[in-house]
Amino acid sequence: MASDTIQHRNPVIEVSHVCTRFGDAVVHDDVNVTIMSGEIFAIAGGNGSGKSTLLREIIGLQAQAEGSIRLFGQDMAELRGQGAQHVYRRLGVMFQQGGLFSSLTLAENVAVPLREHTDVSAELIRDIVAVKIATVELPMDSADKFPSELSGGMRRRAALARAIVMDPELLFLDEPTAGLDPIIAAGFDALVLQLKAVLGLTVVMVTHDLDSLWRIADRVAVLGNGTILGVGTMHELSESSDPIIHEYFHGPRGRAAQSQYEVS
């Protein structure tokens, strides 16, 4: 879809032969994915298919039993201390619950990466934070509120603002639109598209929001039965013969989302 506009498409994330087990339960059995720079890559699949686990493994929050995961060509399992720190500075993560620090205000939360990793002056930090808060379309008067005083949608936006404050090359979104009303969810999709266009981000998102899959994902990987059932654009996947993928995209909700997308 967007391949023509990207000049240098090189792999940013390479997941090869990943297996994950929790006790006897096999979550992943030989998962292979390559995510290229500049694309919006979605990981889809039913509840319990191991989407979030895969995301956590890619970020390095959880270790896989077998296989390797490379970010920017570096194996996260081999990186210790400083090396991993360096990789972490190049990525931003928006957690499902936001992961905002409850003892800090919204503005302070967004400022954390700048304050910890750079020596930028407080005044300049304030300007950068203000622009990022405006970017995610949060009102300025919420800047001094604590996370507990924000609504779920606002918290999600605040988490996104924190994730992009350092202009990461790679942005991870865990269920960005889950639990948001359709208008705000659509706004979120538009925001992600805009960020990708302006900042040249690579976005990896876990979602089962079919609307947002159709609207913004360049490529989608469908997880199921512990493995990748299919990778491709939404059009390619909607023509897949795999029964689970078929079920996923041609259930009542899947068809509604597709028809809506194709009309617009």
Next chain:
Amino acid sequence: MTGTPQDREPHVLIVDDATIRCEGSWIIPHLTMLNTLLTEIQWPLVRDLVWDVVNIRAMDTGGAIVLYRTMRELRSKGHQVSLEGLRPEFEDLMQFVSSHWDRVHPALPVKEHKQENLKWWVSRHTGHMVNALAFVGEATVHMFRSLRRPSMIRWRALFHSLDRDGYHALPITGLLAFLMGVVIAYQGAEQLRQFGANIFVVDLVGISLFREISPLIVAILIAGRSGSAYAAQIGTMKVTEELDAVRTLGLSPMQLLVLPRVFALVIAVPLLTVYADILGVIGGALVASSQLNVSGVEFVGRFEESVALRHFFIGMGKAPCFAVIIAMVGCYQGFQIRSNVDDVGKRTTIGVVQSIFLVIVFDAVCSIVFSWWNI
């Protein structure tokens, strides 16, 4: 980061009086350097300034913000500013920053500090007191209701609490009470030996332990062990919306959570106090026989005639009161936690400090009252 991150230090030079030439990477790691460069520059006095930015190799939002900010500043001083040679990939970024900047201006609101005047202070504290009174009242009503109809008592929760907060506290209370007995006897030994009044160590150990030390030691330990746990448990339940679930299921948090804990401590604390009495006296007796030549037989004989039973009952009378204070304060602080993880730690600490404080105040009041009554 847009473009290839060829990491070059940024430079800002003024050439031929009206052109500002920018070079290098305008990215977040170099922002501080950029900022000092830009503030130290002597801007030319001509009206039209041209920014030659063709050599900016990399730029991110941070760099764009600095550039945009400086340009705005120059404009406000009456200069005409134009950008020249901005790479197409950065044009979007500048556009993006400028459009958002205009919404940001005037910058972030400055934090207003709450006026800590007397009125505010008084209203806050009376609010707390009213809350606490309401809690005590509600708990009392529920307590009497359950005493009238014992089937309403959550026996499972009660026994669970009894096991965790009573039985499992045995080793630590026993050890501490034993050591307190040893300490009191040692401290007394030196003084008593000077007067040859060795035998009075029995009065010293027995009366002080029974009346004061045992109930206090047990209360302080239980406040630290269980009072804090109550606050944290109930608070966490509030954060995870379990309390709301309890209410919407038509159950009473008082009945379900508070009363079993209060009853459990009312049973456990007096029992632990008896246990502490015994171990404390054993500690005292050991020191008496080793340091003061008061044998076990002598110790027991003197104990029977000098330590009146009322001392034991005074201690035992205070123990359940301490228990109610600890359980109520712990639970109350738990309910005060708002849906905020930070609050859990704060309220737990407040709970422990407050319950120990109230226990000691109550104990002091008892001492005064008992001395009036001469008991």
